[in-house]
Amino acid sequence: MIINIMPTHQQPLALLGNITPTQFLAEYWQKKPLLIRNAIANFTGLLDANELAGLSCKEDVQARLIKQSKSKWQVIDGPFDEDFFSRLPHDKKEHNWTLLVQSVNHHLPKAAELLAKFNFIPHARLDDLMVSYAPDGGGVGPHFDSYDVFLLQGSGKRLWRVCEQQDLSLVDGVPIKILKNFVTEQEYILEAGDMLYLPPQVAHWGVAMGECMTYSIGFRAPKVEELAIEFLSFMQDNLALQGLYQDPNLTLQAHPSDVSDNMVASVSNMLKTITWDDNAVGEFLGRYLSDPKPDVIFELPRKLSLEKFNQQLMQKPIFLALKSKMLCYKTACFINGEKLDLPDSLFSSMQKLADTRCLFVNHQYLNIDDLAVLIQLLHTHYLSGYLTFKH
Ligand code: SIN
Ligand code: CO
Numbered sequence: 001m002i003i004n005i006m007p008t009h010q011q012p013l014a015l016l017g018n019i020t021p022t023q024f025l026a027e028y029w030q031k032k033p034l035l036i037r038n039a040i041a042n043f044t045g046l047l048d049a050n051e052l053a054g055l056s057c058k059e060d061v062q063a064r065l066i067k068q069s070k071s072k073w074q075v076i077d078g079p080f081d082e083d084f085f086s087r088l089p090h091d092k093k094e095h096n097w098t099l100l101v102q103s104v105n106h107h108l109p110k111a112a113e114l115l116a117k118f119n120f121i122p123h124a125r126l127d128d129l130m131v132s133y134a135p136d137g138g139g140v141g142p143h144f145d146s147y148d149v150f151l152l153q154g155s156g157k158r159l160w161r162v163c164e165q166q167d168l169s170l171v172d173g174v175p176i177k178i179l180k181n182f183v184t185e186q187e188y189i190l191e192a193g194d195m196l197y198l199p200p201q202v203a204h205w206g207v208a209m210g211e212c213m214t215y216s217i218g219f220r221a222p223k224v225e226e227l228a229i230e231f232l233s234f235m236q237d238n239l240a241l242q243g244l245y246q247d248p249n250l251t252l253q254a255h256p257s258d259v260s261d262n263m264v265a266s267v268s269n270m271l272k273t274i275t276w277d278d279n280a281v282g283e284f285l286g287r288y289l290s291d292p293k294p295d296v297i298f299e300l301p302r303k304l305s306l307e308k309f310n311q312q313l314m315q316k317p318i319f320l321a322l323k324s325k326m327l328c329y330k331t332a333c334f335i336n337g338e339k340l341d342l343p344d345s346l347f348s349s350m351q352k353l354a355d356t357r358c359l360f361v362n363h364q365y366l367n368i369d370d371l372a373v374l375i376q377l378l379h380t381h382y383l384s385g386y387l388t389f390k391h
Pocket of ligand 2: 144
């Protein structure tokens with residue numbers, strides 16, 4: 001698989017209903033919903049319900065089953081066993097259920113190709129591809145997400161109800177987010193290949209019309225508080241302050257238990273010396289946003305000597321493993337939370353790998369020292385399972 005889809009942002013895309021990515025960003029992104037009929041022609045999905053159920057039985061796949069019986073909602077976490085699905089009812093009068101499988105792009109090369117179509121949104125914002133299956137009448141109820149999401153219809157049909165309502169109060173005591181007062185503003189029936197873009201916090205409710213599969217291409221909008229906490233933790237790891245607290249002018253205090261104003265002022269001044277610049281924030285973002293989720297486990301390849309690795313590298317392209325995430329800030333590159341130790345002269349090669357998830361190392365065009373560094377670096381990350389020659 002070679003992903004090399006870098007749309008020129010001035011070209012209208014069927015994927016966006018024949019507007020350009022530039023127009024989409026200006027008019028819809030984070031602003032209002034957009035319904036796109038036939039966004040991907042002839043799209044019927046990347047896997048069938050059985051294959052999705054099969055994925056949800058795997059140890060390293062994050063899967064949930066959301067079940068509603070009358071007004072009772074239940075969440076069952078995977079991995080499931082094969083029999084589990086045969087026991088589920090298909091009678092919509094009694095039950096409603098949906099199987100949701102996260103990060104399908106970590107397991108299916110075709111899913112990574114699908115995500116590449118959305119390259120007009122920065123990879124730093126990309127979360128994952130979630131795929132759902134529901135029998136007739138199934139859905140996860142009226143809710144809102146904290147994500148920008150493109151809801152692409154796979155097989156079957158789904159009725160979407162959408163509302164840009166202010167009232168986002170939730171039903172108490174249920175294990176998932178269900179809106180207390182959902183109001184239908186718009187209704188759309190999506191068929192295979194149709195897509196609905198929703199900004200974060202837009203209320204929506206999808207109900208399967210017959211068996212249906214939906215592909216959610218999710219773009220994470222991290223909470224400000226989460227970014228701040230993580231940045232402070234990054235700063236803590238990178239802080240190098242010298243010296244001890246000093247009080248050579250200490251005077252007698254009326255109460256020995258008092259933390260004095262002098263002490264507070266002195267420490268307050270000391271803390272004000274903690275500063276950061278955009279480079280620190282860039283490095284933090286590169287590391288944090290490329291960091292894999294805690295449940296991600298990289299598969300290690302069979303051992304390959306540097307020499308044998310280089311022989312392969314001369315013959316074929318190398319790819320980011322499906323679970324790898326790579327970002328760049330200025331001339332720095334980050335892969336799966338780590339900063340690469342890289343001379344500037346190799347940046348454009350690594351940027352190509354980050355942009356397209358693929359790199360063919362052209363041995364003739366690199367100087368001998370750079371080539372040696374590049375091969376060593378790629379080899380190290382190949383052995384960690386971050387890079388691969390095949391999907
Ligand atoms: C689903 O695919 O059933 C749920 C997607 C969503 O509502 O975000
Ligand atoms: Co949703």
